[in-house]
Amino acid sequence: MSDPHPARLFDREDKRTFLQKLAEFINPGPDSTAELIETLAEAEENNIIGAESRIMLEGVIHMADMTAGDVMVPATRMDLVNIAEPYDALLHVVIDTAHSRFPVYDGERENIIGILMAKDLLKLQRAPELNIRALLRPAVFVPETKGLNDLLRDFRGNRNHLAIVIDEFGRVAGLITIEDVLEQIVGEIEDEFDIAEDEGDIFGLADRTYRVSGDTAIDRVNDAFGVTLISRDREEEFDTVGGLIAHEMGHVPKRGERHDIAGLSFVVLHTKGGAVKWFKVSPLGVNTGK
Secondary structure: OOOOOHHHHHHOOOOOOHHHHHHHHOOOOOOOHHHHHHHHHHHHHOOOOOHHHHHHHHHHHHHOOOEHHHHOEEHHHOOOEEOOOOHHHHHHHHHHHOOOEEEEEOOOOOOEEEEEEHHHHHHHHHOOOOOHHHHOEOOOEEEOOOEHHHHHHHHHHHOOOEEEEEOOOOOEEEEEEHHHHHHHHHOOOOOOOOOOHHHOOEEEOOOOOEEEEOOOEHHHHHHHHOOOOOOOOOOOOOOEHHHHHHHHHOOOOOOOOEEEEOOEEEEEEEEEOOEEEEEEEEEOOOOOOO
16 A cells, blocks of 8 residues: 555655755855855754864865965974984984984985984984984975875875975975864874873973973962963953963964973974974073973
């Protein structure tokens, strides 16, 4: 017997795929990128896609118009290692910055001869007779104008996760990693600098300096170093050392910048999302070997 209530067909489970739903929703398609983004917002409002999916799709759309030069770490803020440095000095840089890969130069900083994996330094510890040049991996060079879509495809294809960015004159303009590209789609990616709050926020280093998280409470820093950190603007109050230092500097801190306050030197080690993730802190006058 036929169903006397055809409308009940709509009550059955919707077996259309996500892409089918989205395609039907945006048909006919938008005429511009702005309209497409507006359409995605409407799709979220209509529960066709979730908020996270919308953000990622928008990231993919924006990334199509971006180049390596748009998201690279500028050359002035690159952490490099000198092939001529002794093992102890190389290890100091690796521990200090906590990166997993380092461009290596010979003589001039512009003369990048390869990439050193931090884990490969362990091989030197076991076999000091090894030549560090034998541990270097080939450096990949890309122009500033390289599209992020093409760069991501290259990263996936050749298994290189870091590239040196070159300007139109052939000079080193900066570096870019696969993480920098992916963050344009998925947002901030947790890395070795991101630790749980209960795992600590001030760490002593071998050279008598300290690594201090930017979100460490000012009271905690005061107690740890026996100082009193206060803003020059007495009407402003801050909860974290990162917020205080940024206010005192008058701009968003960049990696490598330094600010002295209350007898302490704060050097920005790592930033993310416009905030300082880690400082290197030392009492003024202490020789850090750098």
